[in-house]
Amino acid sequence: MRAIEKRPISLNLVDEVVEEVEREMLKRENEEISSRLIGKEVLKRLNKIDKVAWLRFASVYLEFEDLKDFEKVIDRK
Numbered sequence: 879m880r881a882i883e884k885r886p887i888s889l890n891l892v893d894e895v896v897e898e899v900e901r902e903m904l905k906r907e908n909e910e911i912s913s914r915l916i917g918k919e920v921l922k923r924l925n926k927i928d929k930v931a932w933l934r935f936a937s938v939y940l941e942f943e944d945l946k947d948f949e950k951v952i953d954r955k
Contacts, residue, residue: 881935885928895923 882892899919903911917939924932933951942948 881924881931881938882928885931887928887931891927895920895927898923 879892899916902919903916917935921932921936921939924935933948936942936951937948940947940951942951
């Protein structure tokens with residue numbers, strides 16, 4: 879929720895993303911599901927919805943430590 883704060887993203891869209899990620903995880907019946915995998919799925923979907931929300935989430939999920947970490951990710955985009 880912090881990643882989408884003050885962004886033009888409805889709570890309905892957030893619910894849809896959560897449901898999509900849950901469905902994706904349910905397909906992996908007998909696998910252990912790591913938080914890393916969930917984070918990757920969230921990043922994938924945020925990237926399609928809102929680049930600022932994606933960057934905010936990525937900064938926490940990928941544990942950015944300084945401006946260079948932001949620059950590396952932005953340069954790859």
